[in-house]
Amino acid sequence: MKEGPDISQVAALIGDPARANILTALMDGRALTASELAGEAGVGLSTASGHLSKLTDGQLIRPRKQGRHKYFQLADDDVAGVLEALMGLAARRGATRVRTGPRDAQMQQARVCYNHLAGRMGVQMYRALLARGALAEQDDEVSLTDTGVVFATGFGIDIAALRDARAPLCRSCLDWSERRNHLAGSLGRAMLARMEETGWIRRVPGHRVIRVTARGERGFNEVFGG
Amino acid sequence: MKEGPDISQVAALIGDPARANILTALMDGRALTASELAGEAGVGLSTASGHLSKLTDGQLIRPRKQGRHKYFQLADDDVAGVLEALMGLAARRGATRVRTGPRDAQMQQARVCYNHLAGRMGVQMYRALLARGALAEQDDEVSLTDTGVVFATGFGIDIAALRDARAPLCRSCLDWSERRNHLAGSLGRAMLARMEETGWIRRVPGHRVIRVTARGERGFNEVFGG
DNA sequence: TTCATAGTTCGACCGTAACCGAAGCATTCA
DNA sequence: TGAATGCTTCGGTTACGGTCGAACTATGAA
Structure with a gap:
């Protein structure tokens, strides 16, 4: 009995490691460029570009063009809330990571x-x-x-x-x-x-x-x- | 690079259509057998069995053996909460399932x-x-x-x-x-x-x-x- | 103008995982 | 004890999607 919204598409969107990294990087509310997100995700620029357009289509992130940069941020608070909740479940088996700092x-x-x-x-x-x-x-x-x-x-x-x-x-x-x-x-x-x-x-x-x-x-x- | 738990594994677990169907079927709190869940998911029994053990490993569901039946239910309220939240995102995307009728x-x-x-x-x-x-x-x-x-x-x-x-x-x-x-x-x-x-x-x-x-x-x- | 940088699209490659059927356990019932 | 049911495991097939590099577009800088 298939009832209610189909969660598998949204979940699959979050379920790829590269995309999950991208979303996690955006969790603090900042907007990052495609290149930066490629770095965060640990994939090439072309790969990241594909992921970003999928996430955009899925309405998990929102793009903002500015000159030759394209900034991405989470679509809204609800998305952040879901990610937070997923982290809660994921935390039950550990696996955490580190972070880098700024420069000039x-x-x-x-x-x-x-x-x-x-x-x-x-x-x-x-x-x-x-x-x-x-x-x-x-x-x-x-x-x-x-x-x-x-x-x-x-x-x-x-x-x-x-x-x-x-x-x-x-x-x-x-x-x-x-x-x-x-x-x-x-x-x-x-x-x-x-x-x-x-x-x-x-x-x-x-x-x-x-x-x-x-x-x-x-x-x-x-x-x-x- | 990243901080916080790795959400991609949990999300990927939910991200498969058959597993999402299984989880959705369990949302009413009942415990269902492997065969019933195979039917809900629309896959064969052997396939469903594989999915169920993955979901169990991922601590999203909990098995209960009873005689020659094996019942499965959601692991706890948190899991149900995450699923509800995901449905919220999915509903907004317009990803509702085909079946929309009086039951909705x-x-x-x-x-x-x-x-x-x-x-x-x-x-x-x-x-x-x-x-x-x-x-x-x-x-x-x-x-x-x-x-x-x-x-x-x-x-x-x-x-x-x-x-x-x-x-x-x-x-x-x-x-x-x-x-x-x-x-x-x-x-x-x-x-x-x-x-x-x-x-x-x-x-x-x-x-x-x-x-x-x-x-x-x-x-x-x-x-x-x- | 020309050059450099940011991002997208395309094509090809490859790995993972979903899937099924058949055989293998396990439990219950006759 | 067998026979039937419920589930798991195994082997083999298949297909989807993530990945990269290269070519292409767009914008800004010199």
Whole structure:
């Protein structure tokens, strides 16, 4: 008597070692690129690509294209919940593994990403703007609220001028070191430019690293918390 | 690379269609013989035997020898919980089985989930118990309050006896059709058994569907609202 | 423009495991 | 004691799917 949903397809999807590794790697909520996931899974890029499209079709993960990178994250909390529950069952017979750490500290702190602020500082700014209601997020889209217009103007940015330009005002950009959103778009660019003008930061020529001045650190923390 | 237990083995175990059929058939908490399960799975007896020993090794099911029969049942509530959760994912993907008929509607209304009540009725009961302070939820854990002990006793359940058994008294289980918690654990089992004793419900033999009697409907609404 | 990097698709190879039937135990019943 | 039933094991076949490298597409950098 075959009743209820067919669990074998979903389970089989999770049941391949490479795919299970991919899903486990995504369990912390970060978004990783196809190449990184190939490394995590211990398979070649072409193999991983096949797995990723299967997982996407199965709605266990969700892809997000960004430039020439393609980031993947778990589809939603329910998926994470199922994985967690499966780990509970699997734990009854042991078999655990290890983990690796990150690298370039300076770049992770603050850097330029297509002319806007990225790294921990970029992510912190983005979250602060969300928290104070300056930005509104929905379905991977982000927009500037009325509150946000007031804030940006106070920060020294001419929003009306930015709106005149064809380029999108706000875009969320996935941070490669933090794996969280930061602010892109013409507003993101203007924010970074403004920080440079006011002497908060200094860009290292020929490199993406950003140096934060003492004044910049004070000011940044004051405005964006932290 | 990775951390946490290896979920791929357990998932692969569930991922085979024949084994998934076997596990699904056991979801109502009954113990079935190898021959019956072979029929459920749609494979030959020798094939089923192989699957059953794999599932046993994987601790998803538990065999019980009785004479020349060998009965199998799910290993415990956790296994049932994982299966329910997987059904939730599968249902969302639209991977329901071909057979959709009156029985599906009945299943969503009230069904057995490893010996406890699931479906809309199960969820409603759970929420009513929370609302009246009989159950307390925190961090995915659920426990019986003093108020709850009084209530359960009034319902005809010997809580002291349940506590003596090793099995956990209360446990929440995610309902695949409602996507909300319902009550599992030995109390959940006792509640269902009590409803059957008092003639509120009648289990359809060989199926997970539960039939609610007229008296049961009155009584249930009276006690659990709605 | 040209070059480099990220990812996808294709083709071929190969291993695992699902499957069945037949023979082999084990248990119960006559 | 045999005969019947329930299940397991074995051997052989088959097919599905995971794997890689190479060719191809798309995007960004110089």
